[in-house]
Structure formats: C-alpha cells, structure tokens
Amino acid sequence: MSRRKTERLLNLVICLLATRRPLSAEQIRQAVPGYDRDGDEAFQRMFERDKNELREIGIPIDVVRDPWEDEPGYRIERQSYELPEITLEADEAAVLGLAAQVWQRASLAEAASGALLKLRAGGIETHQDVGALELRVDTRDPAFPSLWEAVRDRRVVRFDYRSAGSENVRTRTVEPWGVVSRRGRWYLAGFDRDRQAPRAFRVSRITGEVATLGRPGLVEVPAGVDLRGMTAFPDEPMEERAATIRVRQGTCEGLRQLARSVTQGQDGWDEAELVFSDPERLAGWMASLGADVQVVSPPDAREAVIRRLKGALT
Incomplete structure (x- = not known):
C-alpha cells in the first residue's frame, strides 16, 4: 500500500x-x-x-x-x-510470538507481523524472544497462497496435478478442507470430485495456477474429519544424491554454507555440489533464488526447477 x-x-x-x-x-x-x-x-x-x-x-x-x-x-x-481490553497470560503471549516466528518466511508473514504490531500498540507484550528455539514454515510452493485462500473462503479449486513417480499431469477438481504440513511437506486435503472420494495432494506436485470455481462458502467441511490422518502416507524412500549447481559469484551465501563443496569458476559463476533427497523441495529452493543459480544435474532436479519456473509464469 x-x-x-x-x-x-x-x-x-x-x-x-x-x-x-x-x-x-x-x-x-x-x-x-x-x-x-x-x-x-x-x-x-x-x-x-x-x-x-x-x-x-x-x-x-x-x-x-x-x-x-x-x-x-x-x-x-x-x-x-474500539476493542475491549485484551489480556493474555504469559504462556498465551509466548505462543503468539512463536507462531509469528513460524510464519516469518511464509506468505502469511505480513499478516502475522501486523497482528503482533496491533497487540503491542494496545500494550500487550507478545514475548517473541524465545531463546534458541527458531521455527520456520516453508511455503515456497507457488500454489500454497491460492490453496490457503480457497480453504479460508470455502471455494472449490481446480489444478493440474503430477502423480508420484510419474510425469503424467491430470486436472483435479477438489473441495478443499484444509492445508496440512507433514514432515516438511504441504498437503491439500479435501474431496476429489473426479474420484468422488476424499483425497490428499502434495502441494509441490501442483503445476501451473490454481483456479477457483463458484462463489465462496460452497464447500462444507465434514464434522470430525481427520486432516492429518488423510496425509499419513507411507514414507516414500528417497536416497540422498548430489546436485551440481552453478552459483553466481558474490551471491547465495546460504547455499554456499550448506553445499558439500564449492569450486571457484572463471566466468563469473562458481560450481557447488549440494546433497538433496527430494527433487521437488530442492526445486522450490532453487527457484526462489532466481537468476543467481542454475541446476546442472541430475536431470530430474533440473526438470523440477523448470516446471516451477514455468508454473510461476503461467
């Protein structure tokens, strides 16, 4: 604004x-x-x-x-x-401060910081200093903001989805019930109109834009539905591999710190070797770094980055 x-x-x-x-x-x-x-x-x-x-x-x-x-x-x-007087117990204030830290790097960061600012303006101490404990919610997936808004507004969504272990992309129409984080991954849980059954979708496998259908308020969340239970998939075996990444000199210090090795180049680019297991999570990180990185190998990680970038443009 x-x-x-x-x-x-x-x-x-x-x-x-x-x-x-x-x-x-x-x-x-x-x-x-x-x-x-x-x-x-x-x-x-x-x-x-x-x-x-x-x-x-x-x-x-x-x-x-x-x-x-x-x-x-x-x-x-x-x-x-005017609001009535707001009083918070020490543990309640600590939870609010911790929650704002969790969302610091997410799409809700502005709303979280704004809420804390309003509380402080009213004389409420939110105790954001929680010592060495530091949590973050990673929502680099381009589809996350649209899905979160659809859940909030109870609107039907339609998106293209790539199934696990396959490059086939199919269009899904879903009544969203909630967005759940499980073991570092985000899932959309809801009713799949195409399959006529409850389903969960990994957000990182959604390609392109998420479209909303109909007016707000059409989706009814069943009473007692277990969203976390819907995302309790068997762990997918993922072996650790090494990705070769070109990094523009003078940039991406965080990536350099986490890399297994960094070789200095002569053309304005260095070459880093980074250990990863999930190509989609790696792609989300690399895509967020923009023009300062280039994924050279392996091919599936490179293709995952390309899909992310194309999805951001559509």
Missing part, C-alpha cells in the same frame, strides 16, 4: 471517528486530504474502494439515512470501533 493511500485511509478513519453527526460524501471530500484533488467520478470510485477496504479489516462504517437529507451520511461509532 502506498504512503499516500495509507495517509488517506488514516485521515478518513480519524474524520469519521471525530464527527458528532454523520457526514455526507461531499463533506468527507472537503475534509479529508487526498480526496480534494480528484474529479467527481474519480472521488466516488476512490471513496467506495476506501470504505470497502476499511470494512474488510474490521472498521465499521455506518451509513445513516436522514429523511430530510438527499444523501446518506457516514460515521464510525466509537463503541463499535
């Missing part, structure tokens, strides 16, 4: 909180900096977007219709806006 927009939304909230009587749209336009420079149509569109955004984050804007006035008025009731 731009600084100008942030200031405009903040000014709008202050204006609607401070007024003793409902303000018309024109009065708001004159009182709130950021609206006065736009034409009538531009102002109306911007004002509608701003009202929707504030409501989406939980700020209640009341619309008051006066029979003696042609236009409705707007205000924010202070008692509806």
